[in-house]
Amino acid sequence: MPRNPFADPLFLPVLWRVMLLIVVGFAAVVLSQRRSLEVWRRSTLFLRARTWFVIGPLFVLAVFIGGFVAFLLATFVVVQGCSEFVRIAGIGRRYAYLLILWGEAGLLVAALARDFFLFLPFGFFILLTLVPILSGQITDAHRQVADTLVGYVFVALPMAYIVLVKTADPLGLRFLLIVTVSVALSDIAAYATGSALRGRKLVPRVDPTKTWGGVLGNLVGAAVGILWMWVAVPSEWSVAAVVVLAVVIAFGSVWADLTGSFIQRAFRTEVRSTVILGYGGVLSRVDSLLMAFPLSYYALILVDKVTG
């Protein structure tokens, strides 16, 4: 059920932190560009800054309100993200529809029928294999099934996982807020330090732009993100847990970048979309979060078990 966000004592502190972060980022970009206002207004960076002013508060509002509002946001990510993957991978329309529908079903299962969550990947595999079985079209079917499964594990399943953790874990909302802000800062810091420090390429054959300097930025950004969102960090978390969280979020962001790059290179396609003004597609915006979220959640559980 949707909730009144103002009833949650965490809402306003989180909202103003997110807004302040966007304002500071915006000011930093304006100062670093040193362009005239007219040139700046027409630049991509301006569009991006404008986009952040919209999606930042919208995200905070949606996750605090929860219910169908958060569901709509998750639906948007699943539909757009899966569609972009479909285009990149050249997946056939039948498989594509199943990917989107099962992605949507996964969100409902995660929110309303958690006991069936583990069935989702296997159920999707069964569903996909029914396409060649029932249609009799087996040429290239194994590749279509495999590519669609990759899309599911890359986009739809992690999104369902986020919904599951947010609804099932009492600290799920806090965890989501911390990881989202940290991932965003990690990506921005990686871009900034990567451009400034450069350094050795990380894996030039996969992503010629990613450098070790950028990885350092990922780490610093993730740590600053957690500190910035300290108001949401549960008191039960140990220092070791927070340190591990920063490292794992940074690792998840780098991993997502490289995975996105190798997928685009493997399929020799780049998606051009304008659904997010100034950025383009949804997938490149959320892939870090989708990969870092499950990874960091299990890392925290592991740290909790090890440290008792």
Add this chain to the structure above:
Amino acid sequence: MSEREQSQAAEAGGSRRRATVPTYSWARTPPARLVRSGIQYGALVPLLKFIAPFTVIGKRDLAKLKGPAVFVANHQSHFDAPVCLAALGGRIRRRLVVAAAADYFYSSAVKGAAASLALGTVPFVRSGGSSRESLQFLKDLAGNGWSVLIFPSGTRGTGASGFKKGFAYIAVDAQVPVVPMYLHGLEQVMPKGSFVPLPGGVVVGVGEPIPPGDDYNALVRKAEAGVAQVRTMVKGWEGA
């Protein structure tokens, strides 16, 4: 007798027989246009931005248009007309009709009325004796300050060449420029034969207005070349 004179003579005969094809004139009255504006701004454009988020290239050329024009584009999907409307912007959309296949969109009164109200379509008979009547009606609209959006290949999925002459008759006889457009990506969103769209980015290229001149065939060739040029521009942007 030149081709233009023959066309005008045939028109004279056609106008006497007018009214066998319904004109849906109520859809161009101020109240209907107001409702259409509401539908387009409130529902159509936001929905398209979700299903087929589009980028418009060459929109600056539209600023050169001071009066009505005939917009011609390649045809690949049922989403072509709505995306063109959204891409052209409110200023042009306000007085623009879309030539829609009468046998498809006007096969039932409800379907036709809905299309006329929401998209500003007018029935266009693609073949047979009534097609001349449809052309004359569009010429009259262009002469009265209405722009016309038409897909001159006639049907979906036929590429950006082999244009039929109808649009040239409208442009030359009403003396309005032709604006070439190229739509890229909609063949993946909802190709012919598909009824459920698959969201994805779309690029709409707009070319420079082409003066009508007085030669129908020359205008067809110029429009085909114009659309091909816009296609090159769009592909260049895609590859950038």
